[in-house]
Amino acid sequence: MLNAPEGSDGASAEGVPFVQLVGPDGRRTEGAQDAAYRDRTAHLGTEELRTMYRDMVLTRRFDDESTALQRQGELGLYPQGRGQEAAQVGSARALRPQDFVFPSYREHGVLQVRGVDPVDRLRIYRGTEHGGWDPADHRVHLNTLVLGSQTLHATGYALGLQRDGLVGTGDPERDTAVVTYFGDGASSQGDVSEALVFAAVNNAPVVFFCQNNQWAISEPTSRQTRVPLYKRGEGFGIPGVRVDGNDVLASYAVMTEALERAYAGGGPTFVEAYTYRMGAHTTSDDPTRYRERAEEEEWALRDPIDRLAALLRAEDRWDDDWAAGVAADAETLAERLRADVRSIEDPPSVSMFDHVYATPQAQVETERAWFTTYQDETAEAAR
Amino acid sequence: MLNAPEGSDGASAEGVPFVQLVGPDGRRTEGAQDAAYRDRTAHLGTEELRTMYRDMVLTRRFDDESTALQRQGELGLYPQGRGQEAAQVGSARALRPQDFVFPSYREHGVLQVRGVDPVDRLRIYRGTEHGGWDPADHRVHLNTLVLGSQTLHATGYALGLQRDGLVGTGDPERDTAVVTYFGDGASSQGDVSEALVFAAVNNAPVVFFCQNNQWAISEPTSRQTRVPLYKRGEGFGIPGVRVDGNDVLASYAVMTEALERAYAGGGPTFVEAYTYRMGAHTTSDDPTRYRERAEEEEWALRDPIDRLAALLRAEDRWDDDWAAGVAADAETLAERLRADVRSIEDPPSVSMFDHVYATPQAQVETERAWFTTYQDETAEAAR
Amino acid sequence: MSTQTMPFAKALTAGLRAALDADDKALVMGEDVGRLGGVFRITDGLQKDFGEHRVVDTPLAESGIVGTAIGLAMRGYRPICEIQFDGFVFPAYDQITTQLAKLHYRSRGRIQVPVVVRIPYGGGIGAIEHHSESPEALFAHTPGLRVVSPATPQDAYDMIRAAVVSPDPVIFFEPKGRYWSKGEVDLDSPVPSLDGGGPDPLGTARIARTGTDVTLVAYGPTVATALSAADALAAEGTSAEVVDLRSISPLDVPTVVDSVRRTGRCVVVHEAPTYFGPGAELAARVTEECFYSLEAPVQRVGGFHTPYPVAKVEHDYLPDVDRVCDAVDRALSH
Amino acid sequence: MSTQTMPFAKALTAGLRAALDADDKALVMGEDVGRLGGVFRITDGLQKDFGEHRVVDTPLAESGIVGTAIGLAMRGYRPICEIQFDGFVFPAYDQITTQLAKLHYRSRGRIQVPVVVRIPYGGGIGAIEHHSESPEALFAHTPGLRVVSPATPQDAYDMIRAAVVSPDPVIFFEPKGRYWSKGEVDLDSPVPSLDGGGPDPLGTARIARTGTDVTLVAYGPTVATALSAADALAAEGTSAEVVDLRSISPLDVPTVVDSVRRTGRCVVVHEAPTYFGPGAELAARVTEECFYSLEAPVQRVGGFHTPYPVAKVEHDYLPDVDRVCDAVDRALSH
Ligand SMILES: Cc1ncc(C[n+]2csc(CCOP(=O)(O)OP(=O)(O)O)c2C)c(N)n1
Numbered sequence A, B: 001m002l003n004a005p006e007g008s009d010g011a012s013a014e015g016v017p018f019v020q021l022v023g024p025d026g027r028r029t030e031g032a033q034d035a036a037y038r039d040r041t042a043h044l045g046t047e048e049l050r051t052m053y054r055d056m057v058l059t060r061r062f063d064d065e066s067t068a069l070q071r072q073g074e075l076g077l078y079p080q081g082r083g084q085e086a087a088q089v090g091s092a093r094a095l096r097p098q099d100f101v102f103p104s105y106r107e108h109g110v111l112q113v114r115g116v117d118p119v120d121r122l123r124i125y126r127g128t129e130h131g132g133w134d135p136a137d138h139r140v141h142l143n144t145l146v147l148g149s150q151t152l153h154a155t156g157y158a159l160g161l162q163r164d165g166l167v168g169t170g171d172p173e174r175d176t177a178v179v180t181y182f183g184d185g186a187s188s189q190g191d192v193s194e195a196l197v198f199a200a201v202n203n204a205p206v207v208f209f210c211q212n213n214q215w216a217i218s219e220p221t222s223r224q225t226r227v228p229l230y231k232r233g234e235g236f237g238i239p240g241v242r243v244d245g246n247d248v249l250a251s252y253a254v255m256t257e258a259l260e261r262a263y264a265g266g267g268p269t270f271v272e273a274y275t276y277r278m279g280a281h282t283t284s285d286d287p288t289r290y291r292e293r294a295e296e297e298e299w300a301l302r303d304p305i306d307r308l309a310a311l312l313r314a315e316d317r318w319d320d321d322w323a324a325g326v327a328a329d330a331e332t333l334a335e336r337l338r339a340d341v342r343s344i345e346d347p348p349s350v351s352m353f354d355h356v357y358a359t360p361q362a363q364v365e366t367e368r369a370w371f372t373t374y375q376d377e378t379a380e381a382a383r
Numbered sequence C, D: 001m002s003t004q005t006m007p008f009a010k011a012l013t014a015g016l017r018a019a020l021d022a023d024d025k026a027l028v029m030g031e032d033v034g035r036l037g038g039v040f041r042i043t044d045g046l047q048k049d050f051g052e053h054r055v056v057d058t059p060l061a062e063s064g065i066v067g068t069a070i071g072l073a074m075r076g077y078r079p080i081c082e083i084q085f086d087g088f089v090f091p092a093y094d095q096i097t098t099q100l101a102k103l104h105y106r107s108r109g110r111i112q113v114p115v116v117v118r119i120p121y122g123g124g125i126g127a128i129e130h131h132s133e134s135p136e137a138l139f140a141h142t143p144g145l146r147v148v149s150p151a152t153p154q155d156a157y158d159m160i161r162a163a164v165v166s167p168d169p170v171i172f173f174e175p176k177g178r179y180w181s182k183g184e185v186d187l188d189s190p191v192p193s194l195d196g197g198g199p200d201p202l203g204t205a206r207i208a209r210t211g212t213d214v215t216l217v218a219y220g221p222t223v224a225t226a227l228s229a230a231d232a233l234a235a236e237g238t239s240a241e242v243v244d245l246r247s248i249s250p251l252d253v254p255t256v257v258d259s260v261r262r263t264g265r266c267v268v269v270h271e272a273p274t275y276f277g278p279g280a281e282l283a284a285r286v287t288e289e290c291f292y293s294l295e296a297p298v299q300r301v302g303g304f305h306t307p308y309p310v311a312k313v314e315h316d317y318l319p320d321v322d323r324v325c326d327a328v329d330r331a332l333s334h
């Protein structure tokens, strides 16, 4: 176990234990306390570890390229995920295909693992869509920007799974769970607590995955809670666990435990992934106004990708050709983004009237008709 | 310690311990685990115990008389407090005069102890006021009907006390705390959890006093939580305690502990008073639709007033003359209610325009003027 | 044809029962809706017949009720949420406004959220604070929601079934003061079709009484008031047409406009505060479309710019026959 | 007189600073308002100068922010809450609507809750969902709240100070698209007096430009649009008067009516959806009071009945000079 870097989170910096299977130096930990979690990763061989590594590298490349696109004016905004790749990839790799994900907005690594098209992921930031993909395709709901709201949707969806008989069958093809992602800041929202109430009372198959990245924009986690967040569920009857969110294996292991509980009808789990937002809150943010460089540097030593690379090397699972392939894939991703994001077309203005309702609605149709005529006349007049 | 009556609260019926100083038979308990609480009541002599008894008897008489007045059509509605007198009187008797109370709507015993005029307490149910008294007079806020909302007001008020330097001075005349009352049902509201967040993070001098009376209208507490409610605060960093809410001494003792913590700057406490709503939810409710007579009978054996009477008798603190005096006081109260509630005058309709704003506001003044003219004209026409 | 006379409340119960029968994905959820059958007994007997999984007593948290209903809808269910009283819908306001109303739009039609939010509303029942309000304008301004309110037992029965089959979220305002009023209900009336071909089953007004001198526009609890006023006016020789809007969003503008073009005068009656209230939109729209046929400005009769007042004065807060007639007089004297 | 040219945002900062200086019971609270100075930097530097107890970074929970502000106000403080963006006020909607708006009434004047809720609002900044909305009508319908929106740096400076001294709760809508627009500000202008003697300092409209042919009514972000439209109209020979409402609740009806009686035509411009929007109340009221002087129905130019659309099409959603001129044409062609 590793203490959290000092000063990054006043409430929990002092020796609060967390599940850690790989240390910052890339070596596997050996403490007996995490043995059960270690067993959960025993089956992960070179191929699986390399897959996770690749996921993380691609996620970071997506992040960097999206940031660059924003700087070039191709995107209006972009919220970087740098530093949180292990928590996201590790947890998402534990999911079954039939599981359903309710993200917040920084879960680029989760979307990567689930296969959501990278260009689709950026439509929202380009200002051409409020969503971007079909949630049914990869069983990933759209981003939710009103913090915490999605935790209730996730809980409701899980209640639906129960009704559909998809919990506790023992059949891995059938048993299904839901995971919802949210931040340390969002944890303060009443909706999150209500989701804990509804999930606990109904024993719903949902995992509350809270990424404590130490900051909610400029506010440190100590402004949201005075005890470690993983305890939040306890008073609702939901077991909690803190995991080293910069350790992809630990994140995976903790998530498999939580999912197993959900599949078997054991109800919800609250996971706190202790990690760090290495970048700015979004491309509009300036973290130098509120946090110390020293803190950023300390956390840089815990970079999750470096850690997994070190593990792969230490265990002779690294291969330069393979690594070059990953780098090439990342380059391909970046090229695709550069080309395809630029060519996302602006929607026609009249499309703003589409999908307000699923059925024809008089007010919308009246306004659409007015707008169409107005646009035509304006175009006419301009000719 | 006493197990809760079986079946009344699925989640917590099985032997969850609570603080109890006097058993249902009126005898003091002797368990070592409650010794510290016992000490907190050591100074309570015959006079103090009799005062509490009187408070409880008057509260019940208020309850019965109000119910009767409702049946007679003098009140639109009345929510009975029967069964919860010990939790309310015990906790309220622990308060200092400068402390501030934020009730919900069933805290007749608290209002009794604080000295809020009994007729004023019924104005809301007679439909002549939305409030009824001046919160400054007895440092008791008005009832709050939107469940849970008042817990945030209480927390904010406590933050104000901190700013005013009225916490942690060590001076009993200065140190001040806030207590907010709410129910097991209300505990599910997001606002209550947000209040826990704000109170914990700021170490606010506020006591969250949750009366778990086993029911939220027709829903048993098991629909609100799967673990005992006193644990609710833990995940927010707020210590919790369950007390036998039918034991006035235990309620007093637990409250003094919570208040001391608040006064000293130790922050909030979550108290769960385990009690029972012996009556209907309100005079509009019919509990036979959702709960068993057997349950009601079992709890009747734990009647808090009987218990204190038994203690007084067992310890030779009972005196028939004194008891007759209490009964006479209750009769006086009832008479006063019967006479004065009936004579509460209906407000003039035009008063509905008063106090919408503290300053003159054009829309209100326009409508008030219209209404006044309209009323005059209508009266004129009717003549 | 099985036409029966029944109270408005029972017609709603029958409609809910029919909806639960017709679609096993439909479910009722809310506070006390199970064994108790709701504080107004609208869901009376439903849990007994459909079970605890179809008629669900939820934790006491309105945001949680609507928020989990959204998740259930995403999973293919059709939740019918009960909010216990008008004044307690506000904790759910965020989920309704930012999520329920927008998910279809946000997803470009990929997600449907067929959630019904039932809200007993309106005053006149001598209740305490928060139990008599009319917040419908606060929902009608939000695109993505359908906002309706039946005025008769038949419409209660028909519209609740239409709301449940609607793929769009419906805020269903029930005039609680009318729960005990009786009317004929044809229990075999077909569920309104939503294929988009015919008239919008949730968005079509009804002429409740024909007339020639003035159009009274009302919905929910004030339809009865308008009809009584029309009686009173008839006695004085004024012929009033009464339009029962049924839908507040969208408004059936053609029906109203057609009526006002004929009568030349319009009075809107609702319990909600007049200021920024439903009558404002109606007045603006009617004036725009009937500018040359209007003999007088549209008159609004509604609640005042005060919180809903105490029970003892609510009779003077609520629109009544006298105030409607007074407004008609004003309209006629122009 | 210390008149300076400064951006709207800086005028707000100066106003907040003046308010904090003038009353040590005033305090600023919200998400990121401390060290960061808010995401729009409106509270920039205030925590440094007034300390962590006067400028408070709160937990991330809007209901908690407003709810605790109410408690602080009951204890004698004057909390100025910042909501980070328009779309995030809804979690606080219950506390604002059922508590903040009603406590003075509920207590028959015994409790004052002088809370200011600052909300950056409006579109045109290329933002993602929930960051460009105009929900003011959802507050104006609620009695007990004052709802205002300044359009110029001077008004920003004056009105925020007036809001802080107001004993009534004020929902203070800041046109975020105008934050960077500059104007003259007299920093010595007196804090408006609230003694009830003079004109209502928060409820009085301003004639932003005089004209004779048509009255353009606007507030907040659309005042600039209306003024530009007036320029364009002037070039075509139409003289437009522009009324800057400043207050949405209450409306300064006399000022608007006086103008429309002179011009005979009225166009209301706002970003909020037209349907059930502020223009509806204005149109209804103006029509009622100017029935015989109106040459054409009041025209409304506002947002559509759609959720605020994606950034790439917002230019066609928002009222612009062309749409205002088009509406004026319609009014003139009647
Ligand atoms: C209800 C609501 N309030 C405010 C915001 C504005 N906001 C966006 S992100 C953010 C900080 C969120 O912090 P956290 O939950 O820790 O997630 P992180 O950004 O660190 O991933 C805030 C305040 C919002 N999106 N929703």
Ligand SMILES: Cc1ncc(C[n+]2csc(CCOP(=O)(O)OP(=O)(O)O)c2C)c(N)n1
Pocket: B106, B145, B146, B147, B182, B183, B184, B185, B186, B187, B213, B215, B216, B217, B277, B281, C031, C060, C062, C084, C088, C091
């Ligand atoms: C926000 C809100 N939702 C619903 C209600 C309606 N309601 C009034 S009392 C009550 C039950 C409250 O139960 P509990 O909190 O346990 O308090 P008790 O009545 O048992 O004292 C309900 C649902 C309300 N007042 N406020």
Ligand SMILES: [Mg+2]
Pocket: A183, A184, A185, A211, A212, A213, A214, A215, A216, A217
């Ligand atoms: Mg964070």
Ligand SMILES: [Mg+2]
Pocket: B183, B184, B185, B211, B212, B213, B214, B215, B216, B217
């Ligand atoms: Mg209860």
